[in-house]
Amino acid sequence: MELDALMLARLQFAFTISFHIIFPAITIGLASYLAVLEGFWLKTGDPVYRALYQYWLKIFAVNFGMGVVSGLVMAYQFGTNWSGFSDFAGGITGPLLAYEVLTAFFLEAGFLGVMLFGLQRVGPGLHFMSTIMVALGTLISATWILASNSWMQTPAGYEVIDGRAVPVDWLAVIFNPSFPYRLVHMTLAAYLVTALLVAASAAWHLLRGNAEPAVRRMFSMALWMLLLAAPLQAVVGDFHGLNTLEHQPAKLAAIEGHWENTPGEAVPFTLFAWPDMQAEINRHAIEIPHLGSLILTHSWNGQFPGLKEFPRDERPYVPIVFFSFRVMVGLGGLMIGLAVLGAWKRWRGMLYDPSSRGLWRYALYMGPAGIVALLAGWFTTEVGRQPWVVYGVMRTADAVSPHGAFEVGLTLILFIVVYFVIFGAGTVYMLRLIRRGPPVAQEGAPSGGPGEARTPARPLSAASDEGEPGSLRENGYGR
Secondary structure, three states, X not given: OOOOHHHHHHHHHHHHHHHHHHHHHHHHHHHHHHHHHHHHHHHHOOHHHHHHHHHHHHHHHHHHHHHHHHHHHHHHHHHHOOHHHHHHHHHXXXXXXXXXXHHHHHHHHHHHHHHHHOOOOOOHHHHHHHHHHHHHHHHHHHHHHHHHHHHHHOOOOEEEEOOEEXXXXXXXXXXXXXXHHHHHHHHHHHHHHHHHHHHHHHHHHHHOOOOOHHHHXXXXXXXXXXXXXXXXXXXXXXXXXXXXXXXXHHHHHXXXXXXXXXXXXXXXXXXXXXXXXXXXXXXXEEEEOOHHHHHHHOXXXXXXXXXXXXXXXXXXXXXXXXXXXXXXXXXXXXHHHHHHHHXXXXXXXXXXXXXXXXXXXXXXXOOOHHHHHHXXXXXXXXXXXXXXXXXXXXXXXXXOOOOOHHHHHHHHHHHHHHHHHHHHHHHHHHHHHHHHOOOOOOOXXXXXXXXXXXXOOOHHHOOOOOOOOOOOXXXXXXX
């Protein structure tokens, strides 16, 4: 792979979208989590739920801001680096992104201020509705974005007229063959990312002797979500794999590292190998006989197309697809293991017992696993689509703008520097907020009315240094 303008443009897009996708995933999960917390608080009156809501609301606000900023870059890149794609498919992807702004972004923007700053200014019902609307907005946003991406993966409902893709059936465009599977798979991934983040935050405090009711509650809720979502994600992944086999068989063959069929023999599942694209073989392969056939054809000796059935210039880069898929699946297995171990400890009444420090460490170390699995799944999806930008219709090489390698490489370097500075600082700040821990649960109405002491309404002023006058710790909010 030469570092020409095409490769550098792909690397630039991959870098910026890899940063961006993390923040919306956390936003989707935290928004729903906040809606659940506020709903339980209003239903039960338990101040622990209110304390957790106040705690995660600040983290949500910082993450939401970084997601919006990182997302702006993506839209500009379609015009600057991928003008060929914009010219060909703009009649389809443009309206889909516009619908996302008109429905989801406006909905979130309309209620976000009330959600962040209106707890003392509006009634509880209206504030709860605002939280629900923001959570709904994040899900609607994901729906439109994934409709656009899924159309690029499995295009439908269009005709090519004068060299441009023209929509002829918007329902077919939106509900293209892979859209339902991608939407559910991505939504569950966002919930898993958030559940692991919440569990790791609680585990960090538990390991340091902070077993306040709010810490225990968020650890329990996170493990319940893992127990529900992690096994369900495995089932959805199986359906998604069958859909990929039907509509993107070359990608599926790369995922499996499957080069060719032997007449009458089953396809093994390759646990590990080093795919050699030049020799068209797997080196150092460790295989489980028949398991590939069982997973993908649900039969003992079923077969599916191998990579050799596709021209060399229509195959994705196999090593990245092969290994990223295994990273995703391996981490998914560890998530299920954490959920099952947590359920067993809960059944034994030992979830918060000091003897469960191993479980707490497990949860702490798994904190980044959701993000890593999310990125690995995204790499599998996007690299596996190559060499097509619109699968089977438009090649990536035909979509790139006519820039030189120097210009694209220079902007890539600038993106890397700026992103690590800005979003690195934002991430460090979020970790500081997490380190503070939930505020102490207090009975009665939340503080903050006229003339009352209150935490700052500005999220970026909520993590002052220890020992500063008015810091959260000095006010009794940290342990």
